[in-house]
Ligand SMILES: Cc1cc2nc3c(=O)[nH]c(=O)nc-3n(C[C@H](O)[C@H](O)[C@H](O)COP(=O)(O)OP(=O)(O)OC[C@H]3O[C@@H](n4cnc5c(N)ncnc54)[C@H](O)[C@@H]3O)c2cc1C
Ligand code: FES
């Protein structure tokens with residue numbers, strides 16, 4: 001066992017992990033932050049995306065020990081300080097960007113990484129960026145729409161109501 | 162995953178020492194190795210992370226070549242060489258998805274030498290030099306068949322040097338489920354000739370298509386490839402495409418790459 005210490009959603013967090021403990025296990029099982037989901041466990045689906053030092057990563061494909069000393073943000077850290085939904089989360093609600101909601105934490109984390117890099121992406125850029133986030137419910141249109149709306153763009157012309 | 166110890170050295174020398182232990186294995190971005198461990202296809206006693214080694218990170222220029230640290234993630238390559246070597250930047254920018262590109266490293270990709278991976282095509286197509294903790298290996302000697310390279314046990318890819326071509330392009334026909342190349346062709350025009358490297362297609366892994374190189378060296382245009390083809394024999398046949406299909410794609414993607422390189 002080794003001790004890891006990181007900052008998770010702005011707060012210090014530490015715990016004992018095995019070499020093989022994945023970051024997602026540490027988040028879900030040690031810290032009980034179960035908003036980060038495991039959809040595939042094979043690095044394909046993106047349900048487990050979190051930010052490590054500001055970059056989107058698949059937490060099922062990173063060892064907890066690799067995140068020692070890092071700043072980690074999960075979906076639990078995305079709401080506004082008063083607990084209300086942030087702009088991206090609110091846009092998902094407003095534009096029906098989720099159905100079962102399983103993929104949503106990863107979608108929101110990826111969207112937020114995209115908008116940090118590229119505040120006004122085109123529709124094609126949004127779709128390209130979501131390459132590694134799989135949704136079995138929505139057909140993606142409303143997710144794309146929500147992200148475009150969250151970036152302050154007019155979404156009237158995007159398919160599917 | 163079987164249990165293993167974890168170490169994160171801060172220098173190449175310490176990493177080399179840590180890898181001397183029996184069954185110790187290097188860990189780059191983990192984007193191939195962690196899925197492999199989950200399937201219990203590997204049983205290292207210890208993983209030695211290369212991500213904390215500053216001397217293996219980043220991009221610099223030296224003597225007309227671009228030097229990329231072996232632990233540099235794909236996303237950093239995509240950003241860092243966009244001005245100097247756009248074809249390489251484009252290739253890096255289309256590996257997997259953004260989260261994979263934030264972790265996966267060039268050294269890990271070259272060490273793994275997946276027959277459908279993108280970087281092997283860039284390295285072979287550019288005549289790159291693979292720099293390790295103990296020697297330099299030219300790309301023509303480095304790739305030795307599917308998942309096989311010239312690396313010895315415990316040898317670390319510390320960097321890669323790419324000579325910058327006059328023109329180049331990489332065209333990848335993506336396998337949509339895996340996002341790897343079903344067939345990818347890297348074409349690069351240098352003052353002394355054209356190099357064409359093909360990934361995704363052959364059972365022997367990445368290879369140079371010398372017939373196309375000769376044709377393009379005298380006439381760098383898509384038409385120069387008219388009538389040329391690679392034999393379907395020895396091409397990968399699987400549920401995603403037959404050998405004949407892949408052989409056909411090689412010529413198509415090569416033409417597209419030449420057209421895009423301009
Ligand atoms: C969803 C998904 C999509 C992908 N799509 C693509 C794609 O389109 N194209 C593509 O090319 N790749 C793709 N990949 C693979 C990805 O690029 C990997 O990052 C890469 O193949 C391995 O790099 P890594 O740093 O993650 O290495 P790791 O997974 O950490 O290691 C891989 C192997 O290399 C060894 N190793 C690692 N670093 C070094 C080093 N510096 N020196 C010596 N040995 C080392 C390890 O011991 C291990 O055997 C994809 C992966 C995923 C999960
Ligand atoms: S659970 Fe991590 S990518 Fe699917």
Ligand code: FES
Pocket residue numbers: 097098099100101102103104134135136137138
């Ligand atoms: S909303 Fe159900 S998987 Fe995306």
